[in-house]
């Protein structure tokens with residue numbers, strides 16, 4: 101493998117299920133080594149169907165997938181030792197304890213981390229002797245992640261890794277993922293938590309009905325959507341440069357702008373000159389969530 105080769109390269113990918121339903125259509129993206137790439141989308145958009153092809157669990161109906169330079173389906177033996185996979189549903193034997201599950205899994209790997217170390221990494225060391233069936237949903241999710249990390253993967257596939265986790269466990273998982281990224285691990289993630297993608301991802305793609313409708317860096321995707329300035333004033337505000345839309349609700353005004361700094365400066369200069377107090381002034385870029393909702397609506401329209 102050369103150093104310029106992507107960790108994951110997907111070209112013109114398609115997946116058609118029995119009965120002819122096309123769940124994935126002409127999907128292409130690259131995940132560079134050491135990068136975190138997030139695959140986002142509405143329910144049923146085709147994220148899991150895409151992830152399963154990248155993980156080599158099925159062969160695509162069209163297009164190609166390379167993971168670390170290999171076809172993950174036909175060259176599974178070459179790819180498998182270097183990747184960690186966290187599926188949406190882990191499905192472990194219910195009567196084993198967390199430690200036994202990790203030990204059993206480690207037995208299938210060539211260079212496993214000590215199982216105690218991975219349980220500690222995901223904050224499950226105090227539950228090591230608890231049977232899987234007695235773990236909470238969030239604890240099982242963390243056990244899934246522990247198993248994905250056991251083989252010291254170069255590439256990690258995470259399908260909704262923090263679903264069902266409480267806010268503190270979610271933040272701890274983010275810290276853990278950040279640490280892995282610092283160590284040079286490549287991460288391909290799907291999530292419904294846009295804050296998670298905004299916090300962690302270098303680049304992302306948004307899928308809708310089997311296709312990628314937007315892709316780019318998090319800041320590029322956000323920058324394409326208007327920023328927002330809101331305030332309450334006892335006087336009507338004049339037209340401000342850069343404004344795309346103005347909403348008024350009672351005394352509260354919200355200005356949507358494509359040029360946050362320019363619009364905000366004009367507003368503040370006007371307020372200063374007119375001696376107007378802007379109560380509750382709040383100015384911010386669009387969040388990834390707002391961008392996502394706008395993109396999903398546009399895609400439906």
Ligand SMILES: Nc1ncnc2c1ncn2[C@@H]1O[C@H](COP(=O)(O)OP(=O)(O)OP(=O)(O)O)[C@@H](O)[C@H]1O
Nearest residue numbers: 117118121123141142143144145146147148149150
């Ligand atoms: N085995 C299957 N046979 C037929 N259709 C399937 C099969 N698996 C998934 N689908 C369909 O393919 C589409 C994409 O499903 P997929 O699970 O990939 O979406 P997703 O983006 O991961 O959704 P979610 O966010 O809800 O997990 C859905 O319409 C789903 O009903």
